[in-house]
Amino acid sequence: MEDYLTARQVQDVLKVDRITVYRMLQDGRLKGVKIGQQWRFPRSEFERMLQGQISQDSAAQEMADAGFPTHCVQTIQDLYAEVGQIGAMMVDPKGQPLTRISQACSFCQMILSSPSGRAACAASWQSFASNSASGSSYFTCHAGLQYIGCPVTSKDQSAGLFLTGQFYWQPPDPREQNERIRRLASAYALPFETLRQAAVDIPTIDPARQVSVESWPKAAARAVQSILNERTGFVERLQQIANLTQIS
DSSP states (O other), X not given: OXXXXXXXXXXXXXXXXXXXXXXXXXXTSSOOEEETTEEEEEHHHHHHHHTTOOOTXXXXXXXXXXXXXXXXXXXXXXXXHHHHTSEEEEEOTTSOBSSOOBSOOHHHHHHHHSHHHHHHHHHHHXXXXXXXXXXXXXXXXXTSOEEEEEEEXXXXXXXXXXXXXXXXXSOOOHHHHHHHHHHHHHHTTOOXXXXXXXXXXXXBOOGGGHHHHHHHHHHHHHHHHHHHHHHHHHHHHHHHHHHHHOOO
């Protein structure tokens, strides 16, 4: 079962103050889960950070190295997620993450803190990408949470899928949810009671907000698409200049 560190324990190991710990949490260097008013940090993730191993942002970093404008896309994604107060991310056509998850709820953070839980999330993202290619826009992950996706293209080529999610369209049946959380806790070696408490933070979309929530991934996808098209055009112009100035 996953062991969690307190903020004080992280401070003691890193020899930093509390503000630095929260700054590292905000910029993604630390992975944490907020339970009530307290942050807890998965020991396995913390040890991986100390060992310099690649975190769940590795795929996004690889794409950045390959020229994908991760920083620009992340900024747009963070903005939409903050406005909507729901999770958001972008995956490539195969379902691999291109960005860090924005506004991840405590429940999903706990699932992602478990290696087997993260693998299940990755399988869900891959399924979303595959189903999106077949025309689907609404998805349900392995943990029973809902997502909306909108494809992003660049020069008529698929660049990935913009996702908003980690919510319920309707309040779940308490008995069914309790049983689902129990299964998830057992499957991913997570403390049931802590996971159950974290599930309280999963938002339910009010019917009055449904139309606007459905429009957000489309608007974000258009913004990302514009950036990709501008970048592609710029690269093409540079290549044309290089070809014209190339000495035979």
